[in-house]
Amino acid sequence: MEKNLIYVPNETFANFESRKRAHFVNSLSGVKSANLIGTISGDSQTNLSIVSSAFHLGASPALMGIIIRPDVSPRHTLDNIREEKFFTLNHVNEDIYQKAHQTSARYPREVSEFDACGLTEEYLEEFKAPFVKESNIKLSMELVREVPIIENGTHMLISKILGAWIPDSALESDGHISILDAGSVCVTGLDSYHSISKLERLPYAKP
Amino acid sequence: MEKNLIYVPNETFANFESRKRAHFVNSLSGVKSANLIGTISGDSQTNLSIVSSAFHLGASPALMGIIIRPDVSPRHTLDNIREEKFFTLNHVNEDIYQKAHQTSARYPREVSEFDACGLTEEYLEEFKAPFVKESNIKLSMELVREVPIIENGTHMLISKILGAWIPDSALESDGHISILDAGSVCVTGLDSYHSISKLERLPYAKP
Numbered sequence: 001m002e003k004n005l006i007y008v009p010n011e012t013f014a015n016f017e018s019r020k021r022a023h024f025v026n027s028l029s030g031v032k033s034a035n036l037i038g039t040i041s042g043d044s045q046t047n048l049s050i051v052s053s054a055f056h057l058g059a060s061p062a063l064m065g066i067i068i069r070p071d072v073s074p075r076h077t078l079d080n081i082r083e084e085k086f087f088t089l090n091h092v093n094e095d096i097y098q099k100a101h102q103t104s105a106r107y108p109r110e111v112s113e114f115d116a117c118g119l120t121e122e123y124l125e126e127f128k129a130p131f132v133k134e135s136n137i138k139l140s141m142e143l144v145r146e147v148p149i150i151e152n153g154t155h156m157l158i159s160k161i162l163g164a165w166i167p168d169s170a171l172e173s174d175g176h177i178s179i180l181d182a183g184s185v186c187v188t189g190l191d192s193y194h195s196i197s198k199l200e201r202l203p204y205a206k207p
Numbered sequence: 208m209e210k211n212l213i214y215v216p217n218e219t220f221a222n223f224e225s226r227k228r229a230h231f232v233n234s235l236s237g238v239k240s241a242n243l244i245g246t247i248s249g250d251s252q253t254n255l256s257i258v259s260s261a262f263h264l265g266a267s268p269a270l271m272g273i274i275i276r277p278d279v280s281p282r283h284t285l286d287n288i289r290e291e292k293f294f295t296l297n298h299v300n301e302d303i304y305q306k307a308h309q310t311s312a313r314y315p316r317e318v319s320e321f322d323a324c325g326l327t328e329e330y331l332e333e334f335k336a337p338f339v340k341e342s343n344i345k346l347s348m349e350l351v352r353e354v355p356i357i358e359n360g361t362h363m364l365i366s367k368i369l370g371a372w373i374p375d376s377a378l379e380s381d382g383h384i385s386i387l388d389a390g391s392v393c394v395t396g397l398d399s400y401h402s403i404s405k406l407e408r409l410p411y412a413k414p
Binding site for chain 2: 004005006008010013014016018020021023024026027030031033056057059060061062064094098101105111116124125136137139144147149151154160163164166167168171172174175176177179180186189192197200201202203205206207
């Protein structure tokens, strides 16, 4: 699959108009996870927002990172996480990716994106924050630390995985979870959704 | 796609045997990008290692983050990045994912994974670090700052994108790059490789 490549230096794409630059640079890291963050405020207002910036940070302790832009991204979500410390992460799947994308619209604080976008609140194991009923992999999370990224004003939320709900059919004997079985999708760039197809699981590599 | 879900609390998976815990927790964040980091040492020894921990950090300036475990991950790669500051990121595609995975084996310092795994060094635009010829999206990168993650001993490398090589056929008029056209694959868990299939690009969401 030989391709004809073109070179685009930083000096060129840094001067793209801002939306074009965002499309371009967001594409460069490759495939991204698609998750819905579920939160609830102190006065019980729920909130739901899609993020493509949640990533694995470590298995022991079980930690994830999420990059948030305070000036743009889900402001209500960030407020709720800071105040309440507990939130949920819910994998976006093929059945709900359009509704999940719609949560990125700027709704007023008093509107719950669950209602506005047609997704269902679910409460599990007495965890305070709402899960997404339609999601097949859901995590209860606790904020551990907020790390400011001074280079661009974003924040990294380091969070602990308190528990996981996964399809019983997806759990393999060695601990691996089949994301394919859960129907989880991925995002490229700002807005391009993809399903995944298994190529292969490879063995632990030795020289 | 209603699924029967099981609950696995932290108290359970934290006590899995370490390899099983790694498989399980690495699966929970969902789909991950697959990139090869190319480096060169001061005495011109090249090095190549696969990472699934590279992520978008911001478009302006164009930044990416990479999570590295100094005690486990590519130690030679981290040494080279710290000393030389410049490195390359190369998307793994369907033609090379098996060779790319093989770079995770622990080769001695004097062995280049390019040679050991059958991938080709390429030098572009007088950039010092080696690119992967067989990759269709390649980035020249500069280390900006290393952030210690005290919670688990990992390090986040904040790096600037200096330039991008992309297929001319993949660049869309609004700046979006078709990762599908480049053949880029993704990883779930530690070792499961997937191709992607486009569902849909969605418009900017409004209430």
